[in-house]
Each structure stands twice: as structure tokens, then as C-alpha cells.
Amino acid sequence: MADQLSKTTSIFGLRLWVVLGVCVGAAFVLLLFLISLWLASKRTRQKSSSKQSVPDVSKEIQEIKIDPPKPHRTQIQADPYPDPDPSTGIERQSLLLPPEEESPTGYHGIHIEIGKDHRISYPGLSPHTSGEARGDYVAGVVPEVSHLGWGHWYTLRELEVSTNGFAHEKIIGEGGYGIVYHGVLEDNTQVAVKNLLNNRGQAEKEFKVEVEAIGRVRHKNLVRLLGYCAEGAHRMLVYEYVNNGNLEQWLHGDVGPCSPLTWDIRMNIILGTAKGLTYLHEGLEPKVVHRDIKSSNILLDKQWNPKVSDFGLAKLLGSESSYVTTRVMGTFGYVAPEYASTGMLNERSDVYSFGILVMEIISGRNPVDYSRPPEEVNLIEWLKKMVANRNPEGVLDPKLPEKPTSRALKRALLVALRCVDPNAQKRPKLGHVLHMLEAEESPFKDDCRAGGDAGQANHNNLKDELIEKRMAESGGYEGAVHTNDA
Numbered sequence: 001m002a003d004q005l006s007k008t009t010s011i012f013g014l015r016l017w018v019v020l021g022v023c024v025g026a027a028f029v030l031l032l033f034l035i036s037l038w039l040a041s042k043r044t045r046q047k048s049s050s051k052q053s054v055p056d057v058s059k060e061i062q063e064i065k066i067d068p069p070k071p072h073r074t075q076i077q078a079d080p081y082p083d084p085d086p087s088t089g090i091e092r093q094s095l096l097l098p099p100e101e102e103s104p105t106g107y108h109g110i111h112i113e114i115g116k117d118h119r120i121s122y123p124g125l126s127p128h129t130s131g132e133a134r135g136d137y138v139a140g141v142v143p144e145v146s147h148l149g150w151g152h153w154y155t156l157r158e159l160e161v162s163t164n165g166f167a168h169e170k171i172i173g174e175g176g177y178g179i180v181y182h183g184v185l186e187d188n189t190q191v192a193v194k195n196l197l198n199n200r201g202q203a204e205k206e207f208k209v210e211v212e213a214i215g216r217v218r219h220k221n222l223v224r225l226l227g228y229c230a231e232g233a234h235r236m237l238v239y240e241y242v243n244n245g246n247l248e249q250w251l252h253g254d255v256g257p258c259s260p261l262t263w264d265i266r267m268n269i270i271l272g273t274a275k276g277l278t279y280l281h282e283g284l285e286p287k288v289v290h291r292d293i294k295s296s297n298i299l300l301d302k303q304w305n306p307k308v309s310d311f312g313l314a315k316l317l318g319s320e321s322s323y324v325t326t327r328v329m330g331t332f333g334y335v336a337p338e339y340a341s342t343g344m345l346n347e348r349s350d351v352y353s354f355g356i357l358v359m360e361i362i363s364g365r366n367p368v369d370y371s372r373p374p375e376e377v378n379l380i381e382w383l384k385k386m387v388a389n390r391n392p393e394g395v396l397d398p399k400l401p402e403k404p405t406s407r408a409l410k411r412a413l414l415v416a417l418r419c420v421d422p423n424a425q426k427r428p429k430l431g432h433v434l435h436m437l438e439a440e441e442s443p444f445k446d447d448c449r450a451g452g453d454a455g456q457a458n459h460n461n462l463k464d465e466l467i468e469k470r471m472a473e474s475g476g477y478e479g480a481v482h483t484n485d486a
């Protein structure tokens with residue numbers, strides 16, 4: 001055995017026992033190496049599992065959410081915001097406590113919730129986001145920080161693509177604060193993009209007011225603000241698209257000798273508008289005064305449902321207060337006298353503008369129309385005179401396909417007259433207006449005490465008398481006209 005081990009081998013002429021010793025030593029070293037590797041990996045696994053239960057990130061960062069792609073939306077949704085209350089559509093909602101919001105587009109986006117109302121949002125990487133934009137994102141563009149917990153931040157590029165680069169043929173309207181474009185987002189959602197003039201003055205103010213005031217407001221009769229874009233000097237608001245023009249176009253545009261707006265459609269527009277405004281006044285805390293109610297701000301869908309738009313002038317009000325503004329805004333002809341003269345603003349000034357709107361809808365006339373004879377220039381004056389002369393039918397839009405019943409007309413006129421009462425305190429609240437309009441047969445239901453056909457006839461006569469009486473009280477009939485005008 002000793003002889004065998006002492007024999008020289010062909011490996012560098014080394015003896016066998018030396019070769020065997022080297023092999024055993026090498027195997028031992030390899031074993032030690034493998035054991036240390038295993039121990040190291042075991043330690044790493046233990047470390048990472050203990051990290052999951054005790055986060056070493058700031059406690060303030062609560063959630064990192066990666067939006068999954070959402071299915072495409074269709075253009076018109078069947079009443080996505082049904083009336084919570086069948087009579088008024090009102091569900092009191094606090095602007096400070098937003099409902100959980102879903103991303104209005106299907107884009108991937110990363111939102112990091114920081115604390116309660118704060119969120120850092122990284123722009124979505126939609127398939128049409130260019131390489132350049134992706135590059136910006138990867139390079140770590142400083143994310144926008146918002147205090148809003150709703151809606152969507154649209155990138156300028158997204159909105160550019162949706163409007164064919166803000167093409168001229170995509171323009172659907174132009175207001176005092178900017179141009180409105182029709183856009184189609186990547187998920188086929190149709191939108192109206194309002195590109196605000198960035199004059200560093202009112203436009204930017206309007207932007208902030210509008211974003212904060214209406215971003216969280218939901219009602220089927222209010223145009224929904226889906227989100228906005230604020231990149232560099234650009235300020236844009238993105239609204240749901242309402243696909244049948246505005247009321248002004250249908251009342252005063254070229255529709256031929258017979259208007260498609262029947263009496264029932266007109267009443268439905270008045271009712272829906274009242275519901276939307278009642279929600280702003282009575283369903284929100286703090287309440288919102290629109291300040292610019294007029295026919296061009298009433299948008300219509302294909303079923304003629306009204307949606308009140310353009311809350312750019314809205315101011316949030318504390319529940320009891322009136323807001324004194326140094327800058328009277330609104331549109332000529334619709335502005336309440338006390339608002340124009342003192343700047344005192346509260347929801348009663350909206351009621352006044354609403355009354356003018358009702359007159360406009362009934363008559364098809366503009367609130368102020370200099371193309372008419374002097375005594376007809378001012379819609380209120382003319383309408384009061386016509387009613388005072390016991391000729392209410394004379395105020396009807398000649399383009400109406402058919403006349404309403406005398407009672408229906410008087411009821412609508414009564415509502416309008418009460419809303420434009422020069423004494424703001426005497427004007428009804430919009431919730432009350434809604435009640436008057438909605439009471440199926442009349443606002444005087446309680447006065448019916450008899451039954452049967454004869455009872456119904458008496459009831460109707462009684463209603464007519466009451467309407468006449470209240471018309472007189474509201475300045476629609478002679479005597480009262482002068483009192484109110486004084």
C-alpha cells in the first residue's frame with residue numbers, strides 16, 4: 001500500500017498520495033464554498049420576508065396603484081347618473097368628500113396616494129403616446145401633484161391626438177374664455193376640450209374655479225367635467241361631449257318655419273335645467289351659484305335632455321352667505337338687477353336668470369333684441385305687457401308646432417314671472433320652482449278637495465283662478481305690473 005502511494009504519476013511526475021491529497025483538499029474547499037453560498041441566500045430570503053410586515057417607506061405613502069386597462073366606452077350612456085331622488089334628483093353631496101372615482105379613460109397610469117387628499121400622478125402610457133413622451137416619462141419628468149381626488153390628468157399630447165392637433169374643423173364652439181373642440185380619446189370616448197385662453201387673468205382663474213367647483217359634481221342634468229390638462233402655459237378642460245348642440249342654436253338658429261322643440265320638449269328642458277340647478281344650490285355643500293345661466297349654456301342630447309354647462313363663473317358659497325364680487329359677470333339680459341347694481345351674488349340671481357330662460361324658451365325670443373320695435377326689445381317688459389293685456393297666447397313662439405293648453409302656458413308663465421321678481425327675496429328657490437313645475441297637474445294640488453268629474457271640473461276652475469290670482473301677484477297682470485316696475 002505504501003509502495004503504491006509512493007509511485008510517481010503522469011501528473012507532473014507527482015506521487016499518488018500527493019495527487020490524492022490535493023483532490024481531497026479541493027473537494028473540501030468546494031464544499032465549504034457551496035455551504036457559504038447557501039447560507040447567504042437563506043439570509044437574503046429571511047430579510048425580504050421581514051420587510052413585508054414592517055415597511056421601511058414613509059407611512060404617508062399609502063398606495064401605489066397601476067390602473068388596469070378598461071373596456072372601451074360607448075359614446076352615449078343610458079343615464080349614467082340616475083336621479084338618487086326621483087322627485088328632485090338631489091342627493092346631498094359634500095364637495096370635500098369625493099366619491100371614489102374611476103379613471104375616465106382606459107389608459108395605464110400610475111397614481112401614488114399620499115395622505116388623504118393628495119396624489120401624485122404619472123401620465124398614462126397609452127399606445128399612441130409617442131416615443132418622445134415615453135422617453136420623458138422614463139427620464140423622470142417631475143410628476144404633477146394635485147389636491148384633487150377625482151378625474152384625470154390628460155397630457156397635451158393625448159388631447160392633441162384626440163382633436164387632430166386642435167384642427168379647425170374640430171371646433172364646436174367659442175366662448176369668452178376659449179375655444180371648444182370635439183375630441184375622440186383613444187378609448188373612443190367623445191369629449192369636448194375647452195382650450196382656455198391663457199391670458200394670465202380670468203382664464204386661469206376660471207380654470208381653477210371650474211376645476212375645483214365642478215370636478216366632483218355629478219348630476220344627469222349637469223355637463224360632467226372629466227378632467228383637465230395643465231402643461232406649461234396650456235390650460236384645458238375636458239368635458240363629456242353632449243351631442244345635440246345648445247339650446248340657443250335650437251331656439252334662435254335656422255330651423256325652418258316649424259321648430260322641432262315641441263311644447264313638451266320645452267317643458268322637459270325647463271324641468272331638467274331646474275333639476276340641475278337645484279342640485280347646485282341645494283344638493284352641495286358648499287353650494288354652487290352658476291352665475292351664467294343662459295340658453296347657450298344649456299346643452300342638449302339627442303333625446304333633448306338638457307345638461308347645464310359652463311360653470312366657469314361659478315363661485316363656491318358658504319351655506320348662509322351672499323358673495324359680494326367686485327366684478328359683475330354673466331351675460332347681458334340674464335343678469336339679476338341687484339347683482340348688476342351691487343354685485344351681491346347668491347342663488348337668487350340664478351333664479352332670475354332661470355326665469356329669463358323660461359321666457360326665452362316659451363317665446364323663442366332673445367332676452368334683449370334690438371332688431372324688434374322699441375316696446376318689444378326687452379323680453380320681460382314685453383311679456384308682462386302681453387300677459388297684463390290678457391293675451392298670454394301672444395307670447396308663444398310662432399315656430400311651436402302646436403300650442404299648449406291655456407293652463408299649461410299660464411303655469412309656465414307664472415313660474416317665469418315669479419323667478420324674475422325684482423325683489424330677490426320674493427323669488428322662489430329653485431327647489432320650489434321644481435316643485436311647481438313637477439306637480440303633475442299643478443302646483444295647487446292641495447286645493448283639490450272634491451271628487452268625481454264634477455269635482456274635477458271645479459278643481460280645474462279653482463286651479464285656473466289660483467293661477468290667475470298668482471299671475472296678478474307676480475306682476476303679470478295690470479296693476480301689479482306697475483307696482484313691481486316701480
Ligand SMILES: Nc1ncnc2c1ncn2[C@@H]1O[C@H](COP(=O)(O)OP(=O)(O)OP(=O)(O)O)[C@@H](O)[C@H]1O
Nearest residue numbers: 172173174175176180192239240241242246296310
Ligand atoms: N361638453 C360639450 N359638449 C358639446 N358641446 C359643447 C360642450 N361644451 C361646450 N360646447 C359648445 O361650445 C360652445 C361654446 O361653449 P363655451 O362654454 O365656451 O361658451 P359660451 O357658453 O357659448 O360662452 P361664454 O363662455 O363666453 O359664456 C357651446 O355653446 C356649445 O355649443
